[in-house]
Amino acid sequence: MRRIWAALTTAAVTAAALTGCGLSSDTKSGDTAASAAAGEVKGKVSLQTWALKPKFTDYVQGVIDGFKKKYPGVEVEWLDQPGDGYSAKVLSQAAAGSLPDVVNLPPDFALPLAKQNLLLDVAKADPKLADEYVAGGVDAYRFAGQNGTFGYPWYLNTDVNYWSSELMAKYGLDPKAVPTSLDELIAQARVMKEKSGGSTYLMSRKPGLGDLVNAGVKVMSEDGRSFTFNTPEAAALLDRYRDAFKEGLLPKDVLTNTYAGNTKLFNSGTAAWTTGGGNFITSLATDNPTLAPKVVPSPAMGTPPLYVQGLSIPRSTKNPAAAVALARWITSPENQSAFAHLTSIFPSTKASADDPFFSKSDGTNAGDAKVIAFTSLAKAKILQPVPVDDAMSTVINQQIALAISGEATSKQALDTAVDRCNQLLKG
CATH class of the missing domain: 3.40.190.10 (Periplasmic binding protein-like II)
Incomplete structure (x- = not known):
């Protein structure tokens, strides 16, 4: 996970260039996608993660299998991009209009897409967002000058x-x-x-x-x-x-x-x-x-300080209901807790505060540090x-x-x- 956090805490390579690429999207289609997100979860949906293969292949595949079990008949295509050059890959996909339905984007990668009106306002599509995720994580996807919330907070860390x-x-x-x-x-x-x-x-x-x-x-x-x-x-x-x-x-x-x-x-x-x-x-x-x-x-x-990875949904998605459901499923307390047991990250859901794995120390200084970090997330912000x-x-x-x-x-x-x-x- 070191490569993930190294990438997460540095600015996106050439991400600002997106603002000059002439990318655009029709506002009406985004509003339609937000309203359609409450529809039936079925059909095909694609997920793109960032450098999780091969170390976390079994975990992610297990999450996908659980989603398909909950929603029979849904097909999930999982794409995992290498750590190097990810921002350039996202730029290329956005320019080609081929962004997957659910995309792993830290806030600095999501911002230029949001500026070009390419991302779904997930708070509009999912009214429970602010109630179920920690405030700092949600705020990380609310950008100055932009009206909306453009990502589900996924896994977090702090200092x-x-x-x-x-x-x-x-x-x-x-x-x-x-x-x-x-x-x-x-x-x-x-x-x-x-x-x-x-x-x-x-x-x-x-x-x-x-x-x-x-x-x-x-x-x-x-x-x-x-x-x-x-x-x-x-x-x-x-x-x-x-x-x-x-x-x-x-x-x-x-x-x-x-x-x-x-x-x-x-x-x-x-x-x-x-x-x-x-x-x-x-x-x-x-x-x-x-x-x-x-x-x-x-x-x-x-x-x-707050360090965030999240999941965004393009406004152009043809399956908004499945995309929102998949993003919520991946970022659910249960699935985030399982991920945190495998590596050194923390979940973004408020319900995770009741999980003793995060909230109770084993008496060691390392255990104390973990609890301090997790407790800090309730007030952590992107500084x-x-x-x-x-x-x-x-x-x-x-x-x-x-x-x-x-x-x-x-x-x-x-x-x-x-x-x-x-x-x-x-x-």
Whole structure:
């Protein structure tokens, strides 16, 4: 699943190009599809997933077989596309008018299709959507400037804070009282620096858009047509990181291309804090079995980030009733729970909160982390706006680095980042 989550947490390759391809769809046909979704479930329906074969072939085929048993006479064609080049494949299918009836699309892949009016408003077709799926998952498929909900949330993940109890105790900190705010983080980072002589860090990453959101900064306008994160509050946050960097509370190379990365520093014992998914300790037990038992998990500071995969339905589907029924079936609590037992993901349904597999720890730190992550999903949100692509991320990261290094004021850096990102958004 690493390749799935790696793809899920990065922007779609060339996905924004869809907005310039002249793709379109008739509004009336979409309204007809939404109303027809309540019809009889029968006939042929196609499903496209992303890089689930061969590891999860038995699982997906079992879900399909269960659907066919529930709806006798239905035929399901399952297509699974390779991980590499998936966005280009979806683009090609959309341009050719050959999108399958149910398509696995993360929000950043769904957005350009929604902009071209190619996706069914599943909330209109399925009034129970908001009642049965976690709010953040549903909101992930509601896009600024677009009227509708363009996907069923499928499997989810979020981040948890992880702390090295050994390093904290060694350098004068209490691993039972880990930081819960930026103020506490900076204060404890200062203690660790002083006690370790600067050899070990508590803070080891620069801020990003998610940190600005958690500081109350509005990153984009309501209509999604412009970025707005060059605010006094955003500048104040960067100023705090600049001061911390100047004080030596972060590694010197954290702003450079040679930076090893927060997780690598944590694994090597150079940093005492990192973030990761709910399964981080389990994977760490393989990579660093000595460190894993000494890790303490805690909830993400502020609003937890949400990572989403979902299922969308083209407005052009010739079998909307079967398409909606299949999407609901795949994302049902039972089928999502079965999937989560096989790999490190979490279900998107509210009913899953009653499943002890997710809601109760086995008493280990890994079990605690899983429960923390799952519980966090109830309030988790996509912190970085879906329209932010790789080019925009590069600009933002470069300008934040300039602000923290002191080569530009925070206001200058933010103004430049907003101006360049707005140009990219319009281009």
